[in-house]
Amino acid sequence: MSPVDLRVTGGRAYVEVDSFAPLTSHDPAFADDLAAAVIEASDHDHVKAIVLRATGPDFAPAVPTGFPSAAEAPTTWHQAFAASTAVYQATCFAKKVVVAEVHGACHGAGSALLLCTDLAVASEDAEFGSPFLDVPESNFVLAALTIRLNRAKSWLLRGTTYDAATAGRIGLVNRVVPAPQLQTEVERMTAAVLGMPLDGVTMSKMLQQAVYDAHGVGREFDLADHYAIHRTAVGSGHTEQDA
């Protein structure tokens, strides 16, 4: 059975995994399956909203990361994590509204993925680690646009972990609710999306892409390979000069 499950019902697509942590450890098979599920949901003619859901105890617990070699970064690693068809850009540029349903720990790639979604609902127990420490494909432009430049810089440089209330206050997530109400709130939020015409959803997302391009979101994704190569050097203990 695939670790990524896609289910479509009543205009919503649910992409369910145990957790999104395998993205942090740079598991290419998981990344490919997840990207394929998001693209399939995005292309589905009856889907207006895509929900990213973890069925395990955490959205994305902290796990050891795996950096690619300098040779792999622009090739196999790029294809799985940084290409335009890879999971982050597939999510960011989906033609439907993507909603993250976050509970428990959200670290590394979980936060990188969160930045690529349109909307997010978090349970009160959620916490959000910086994606920039372990995930070179994280998009800093999205972070700056979402929580504003000063906070994004702090997240990048200090590795701050935000609790759910803070994440709500700074705009990293839209709503924070008690854990038992998490799925209900996501259903409520996506019900509003389902009330829009399908053409309206799709064309709105196309306009959103154009605006993202104007803000440099795509160019930041293009730099992921370079960040990965730098991270490989730093992560393996090389001095700046050696790198």
Next chain:
Amino acid sequence: MSEGTVELSKDHESHIATVTIRRSPAGNLMTRAMASQFAAHLANVDEDDDVKVVLIRGEGDDLCAGWDPADAWSQYVEAPGGAVRKHPSQRARLIALDDAWWGSSGLYQRLLHCRKVTIVEARGRCWDTGLYLVLCADLVVAGEDATFGSPRWHNVGVDGDMSLLFATVGLKRAKELMYCNVAWSAPTALDYGLVDRVDEAAPRGASELAATCASIMRDGIVTEKYAVFASLEKLGIGLSFAATTVVGASLSNIHFQPDEFNFLRQVRGEGPEGALGRSRKDLEIR
């Protein structure tokens, strides 16, 4: 619905010009003709060296409850190439949206690039066009009853600029407004940075702020405004406005699925007031 006007008054002694939207029986719903008047007034004050501040307000309870849907179609028909066939041509739709709203002489560009300090007194409904008056102005004083949103997006998709909205309130909050059929209360708008202050007496608060800004030397105001214009270019606002024109024209051709609320058919069948009422009944104020 009543015809509306947009009036300009200037007080050279205080250096404050006031632009008042007058269509209160209809919540100050904006038409293309009113937008053209508004833009002409902004061009007028831009040329008047004795004006330092433009105060924007609405007559009655609302700043502006939206874009009049009855006018939305006629503006395409009346644009060059709009009446050639049964349905307005695509070029007519593009020209209409550009000329009245998003282009260099349109209302939003005029307001965004006004060389004076622009202040909005935001009361009641600040929806659709009202939201963009708030986004394009320099400063906003909101009344406690003010609400901010664009409910038309729920009916036809997002046909307004996103770039200013993203820059002002952040991505995820902007998308809540875009996709979740919500409008924000004044305290929420203050919390998100959409307005500068909430005042139980917004007219007084806005007037006091206007007087403060009018005490600034002219060169200082214009210098700061040109710094803002440079930042707007760096933010890609012009590109975004152009993209908005293209997508807005596309959205005027929208097809509805059989189970979807067909706002355009409702406008034709029930008239604009009935269609607006029905389309906005589920709007959530947060």
